[in-house]
Amino acid sequence: MLEYLWIVPLLPLLGSAINGLLGAKWSNKIVNWVALGSTGLSFACALEAVREFIESGQALFRKEFFTWIAAGNFRAGFDLQIDQLTVVMVLVVTGVGWLIHIYSTGYMAHEGGYYRFFSYLNLFMFFMLILVLAANYVLLFVGWEGVGLASYLLIGFYFLRKSASDAGKKAFIVNRIGDFGFMLGMFLLFRTFHTLDFTKLFEAASNPAWSPEGWGQFGTFTIACLLLFMGACGKSAQLPLYVWLPDAMEGPTPVSALIHAATMVTAGVYVVARSHVLFTHSETALVVVAIVGCATAFFAATIGLVQTDIKKVLAYSTVSQLGYMFLACGVGAFSAGIFHLMTHAFFKALLFLAAGSVIHAMSGEQDLRRMGGLSKKIKYTYATMLIATLAIAGIPPLAGFFSKDAILLSAFQIPGGHPLYVLGLLTALLTSFYMFRLIFLTFHGKQRYDEHKVHVHESPWSMLGPLVALAVLSVIGGWVAAPALWGGPDYFANFLTPVFGSHEGAEALSESAAHSLELALAVVAVVSALLGLAIAYWLYLKRPEKADGLARSLAPAYRVLLNKYYVDELYAATIVKPLLWISTNVLWKTADVAAIDGTVNGVAGGITAVGDRTRYTQSGNTRSYAIWVVIGALVVIAVIFLWPGAGKPVLGWVR
Amino acid sequence: MVPTNYYVILSGILFGLGVFAFVFKRNIITIFMSIELMLNAVNLAFVAFSQAWGKLDGQVFVLFVIVVAAAEAAVGLGIIILIARNRQTLNVERVDLMKL
Numbered sequence: 001m002l003e004y005l006w007i008v009p010l011l012p013l014l015g016s017a018i019n020g021l022l023g024a025k026w027s028n029k030i031v032n033w034v035a036l037g038s039t040g041l042s043f044a045c046a047l048e049a050v051r052e053f054i055e056s057g058q059a060l061f062r063k064e065f066f067t068w069i070a071a072g073n074f075r076a077g078f079d080l081q082i083d084q085l086t087v088v089m090v091l092v093v094t095g096v097g098w099l100i101h102i103y104s105t106g107y108m109a110h111e112g113g114y115y116r117f118f119s120y121l122n123l124f125m126f127f128m129l130i131l132v133l134a135a136n137y138v139l140l141f142v143g144w145e146g147v148g149l150a151s152y153l154l155i156g157f158y159f160l161r162k163s164a165s166d167a168g169k170k171a172f173i174v175n176r177i178g179d180f181g182f183m184l185g186m187f188l189l190f191r192t193f194h195t196l197d198f199t200k201l202f203e204a205a206s207n208p209a210w211s212p213e214g215w216g217q218f219g220t221f222t223i224a225c226l227l228l229f230m231g232a233c234g235k236s237a238q239l240p241l242y243v244w245l246p247d248a249m250e251g252p253t254p255v256s257a258l259i260h261a262a263t264m265v266t267a268g269v270y271v272v273a274r275s276h277v278l279f280t281h282s283e284t285a286l287v288v289v290a291i292v293g294c295a296t297a298f299f300a301a302t303i304g305l306v307q308t309d310i311k312k313v314l315a316y317s318t319v320s321q322l323g324y325m326f327l328a329c330g331v332g333a334f335s336a337g338i339f340h341l342m343t344h345a346f347f348k349a350l351l352f353l354a355a356g357s358v359i360h361a362m363s364g365e366q367d368l369r370r371m372g373g374l375s376k377k378i379k380y381t382y383a384t385m386l387i388a389t390l391a392i393a394g395i396p397p398l399a400g401f402f403s404k405d406a407i408l409l410s411a412f413q414i415p416g417g418h419p420l421y422v423l424g425l426l427t428a429l430l431t432s433f434y435m436f437r438l439i440f441l442t443f444h445g446k447q448r449y450d451e452h453k454v455h456v457h458e459s460p461w462s463m464l465g466p467l468v469a470l471a472v473l474s475v476i477g478g479w480v481a482a483p484a485l486w487g488g489p490d491y492f493a494n495f496l497t498p499v500f501g502s503h504e505g506a507e508a509l510s511e512s513a514a515h516s517l518e519l520a521l522a523v524v525a526v527v528s529a530l531l532g533l534a535i536a537y538w539l540y541l542k543r544p545e546k547a548d549g550l551a552r553s554l555a556p557a558y559r560v561l562l563n564k565y566y567v568d569e570l571y572a573a574t575i576v577k578p579l580l581w582i583s584t585n586v587l588w589k590t591a592d593v594a595a596i597d598g599t600v601n602g603v604a605g606g607i608t609a610v611g612d613r614t615r616y617t618q619s620g621n622t623r624s625y626a627i628w629v630v631i632g633a634l635v636v637i638a639v640i641f642l643w644p645g646a647g648k649p650v651l652g653w654v655r
Numbered sequence: 656m657v658p659t660n661y662y663v664i665l666s667g668i669l670f671g672l673g674v675f676a677f678v679f680k681r682n683i684i685t686i687f688m689s690i691e692l693m694l695n696a697v698n699l700a701f702v703a704f705s706q707a708w709g710k711l712d713g714q715v716f717v718l719f720v721i722v723v724a725a726a727e728a729a730v731g732l733g734i735i736i737l738i739a740r741n742r743q744t745l746n747v748e749r750v751d752l753m754k755l
Contacts, residue, residue: 622747623678630674 001048002056005080006065008049008090009129011042016122023115032105035118039101039125043094050091053082059498062135062199069138073194081135081198085499088338089132089270092345096262097125099466103353104254106462107360117157117252124150128263132270137186137196140271144182144235147264148175154259155251167247174244178234182271185227189278192220202277225278225285228271229292236268236322239296243568245319249311253356256311261318261352262345269325269341273334276500280332290330290411294420294427297323299565301430305437306551306561308368310355313438317392318348320427324407327424331417333410335496340407343399346477347391350470354385357459357467358442365454368441375443377456382443384467389439391474393432394529396522399478404428405522412521425528432532440540662703669696683738683745687731694724 001007015038023031053061062081069076082090101121108117127146134140148171156168190196193204205221232238237245248260259265272279272289279285297320304316321344328337359366361378375382391398394405408428412421458464480492539547551558560566617628673693677686698717705713739745 620751626674626678630678 001045002052002061002082003063005049005063005082005133006078008042008045008094009080009126009133011038011045012122012125012129014038016119016126019115019122020119023119026115028105028109028114031115031118035122036098036101036105038122039094039098042125042129043098046090046094049082050087053087059083060199064135074190076136076138076196078139079135079197080133082133083499084496085270085273085338086132088342088496090129092342093125093128093132093263096345096349096470097128097258099469100254100258100262100349100353103257103356103463103466104252106460107254107356108252111252113157117154120150120153120157121255121258124154124259124264128267131267135198137189137198137201140274141182141186144231144267144271145179147259147267148172148179148235151175151248151259151264154255155248157251157255161250164250167244167250171244171248174241175234178231178241180230181227181234182231185224185231188220188224188227192224198274205277205281219282221278221282222284225275225282226288228275228278229285229289232268232271232326233292234268235271236265236326237296237319238268238292238323238326239299240567242296242300242319243571246312246315246564249309249315253311253352253359256315257349257352257356260315262349265318265322266325266341266345269322269329269337272326272329273338273500276329276334279329286330286332288330289326290417290420293323293326293328293330294411294423295323296320297327297427298423298430299323301427301434303561303564304434305430306558307434309366310358310368310371310438310442311352311366313368313434314348314351314355317351317431317435320431321348321392324404324424324427327411327420328407331407331410331414331420333407334500335493336403336406336410338496339492340403343391343403343474343477346470347388347398347400347474350384350388350467350474351392353463353467353470354381354388357381357463358385360459360463361456362449363454365449368438370449371442372445372449373443373447374456378458380458380464380467384464384471385443386439387471388474389435391478393435393532394428394525395533396526397475397478399474399476401522401526402478405518405525408525409518409521412517425525428525429528429532432529433536436533436536437540440536444541445544659703659707663700666696666700666703669693669699681746681748683735683747683750686747687728687735691724691728694720 015034018038019031019034023034060081060083062079064077064079067075067077101118104117104121108114111117124147127143127150129143131140131143131147134143152168152172155171156165158164159168186196189201193201195201195204234241245260245265249256251260279289300316300319300323304313304320307313307316321340325337325340325344328334328340357378358371358374358381361374361381362371365371387398391400394401396402408421408424411417411424414420539550563569617624670693673689673691673696676689676692680686680689698720701713701717701720703713705711705717735745738750742749744750
């Protein structure tokens, strides 16, 4: 299988093409077979490839399938590679992706455009697999743009709704800003190292003989890394480019789970981890990554506190958790970041799918204020969502506890990392609070919907199955990395060592000191998570009237949070409006209508006018033509005789 | 011997008359004759220069022109006869079916 690695991404593409071209007239059942078959087979192929890779014991498998672009000394090939980092990503993408495909067959069963949905979803899988399997930046960029396209198509899936098509456009445009930086970063890397192939590029970059020429104190690495990070910020919804992700919730819920929680938005983290050789050369870039990640984590968590739409809460939670991953990368703990990426893929996909199940049960209601008391009616959904919430809140021994703990520990250990740690811990508390707020408002307390209008019903097993599978993963997913302290062998970090080396911060302290520190930090983290739980319990279950009272007494702060710090309004005022003004008045009315159209129409009009005058010479009367001939001949003779200078060359030429 | 100038001037006058008749006459046979006049004016110039330079090229040209003129006369007169039959007139300004 390893030799035929291209099959893994190709299968979903095939499924997408078949469903997209032929699926319109098929019943849902055949569409299901094609979509689930292609992704399931792709998952199986990926598993087999990973098994062969691990058995072969090599650190990196790469194969060049064909040359895609060759120009001068530039070569971009369809080269795929597998290393330990790719193993994690490929399994998460195909595995979680497959589960979400199964879920979608239940969730989308009564929606129009069923084949279209699965065609797009498979297309997304194809591009995402290209992204994680690519062995050079150019091919990675193909996947990078492709998932952006699939994301656009799926956010705007209900394209008849204006808010959905607007959200799709917003996601695409905001991502373009990041992609611009990403491309500049690639250009700079190519200009410096004359290759964009991962292996060669990282080899050249780690070569101590190489010295960056003349970029001042910044250095090529810093600029290239910051540009790549700009792309990562766009794709992974970090400050200041996060604004598209909450709006992306306009898409169907499985899309939010697959693209905007588990896989695509983590592509930025993947790129930073993949480029870790470059990032570790630049202290500045790492600090920027850490600060942006930490700030985003905290910022998004505060917005998540007051949102009332169940999916919006989860969207801001995703932004916040992605911030955690970048924080981990920024403090040099790449394997912790990837670990959190993996566990987050499990529990956040589960949260979204469970939220979808709730929305399904409530016949489309998404407002937390009109739910409540659902725990008895949809037991399975409640149980799985509770597990995911415990996991994201960092309650041991679930997955989120280990990954979040690893990140906070790494942040604590780097020099000057204490502010990052404190902010991260505070975010953990906020996370726990808003997640339990969501649980309590949805499943507990008084019933706040009209029972006669809404017929609450549990979802079919096609939806519950993936929920249960993901819940199991959320519980046990963390144990693969259980650090030595907890009696675990820390498989995960060891597994990724061939990729990231052992330059991670955790090695700094002696073993016993490290253990006691780890234990202390873990206790602090758990206490803060429980504190968040307790506050949520008190505010939303014990004394529900207190929550409103608190909102009233802190009205200004509450309003700011409810309006998401007015960031959208700020962007609209400072960027969108001026751009619109320039586009309308300068580019459209002046440059296009007046200058370009004016020139074209003016030339056409002038020629018409000349033609109108001169067409009378074409009288059709032979004798009038003869007169023209005579006049012409007379003019030639006159020139020859009266202007000897002009006549000479003509006569000479004739002769 | 008559100087070449005289021949050329005579040729010019004949050619001018031909052009004048071609442009201003309406009778198609007159126009046809004016074309012959122009051709022969040119023939005269050719012969005169051939004499002056002592070369035969001009005379060869004249023979060609006479042949072409004969062929043209045959075709042209055929066309004129057809026009006269169909249109019952020899006035060129009445031959305007192609004009809308």
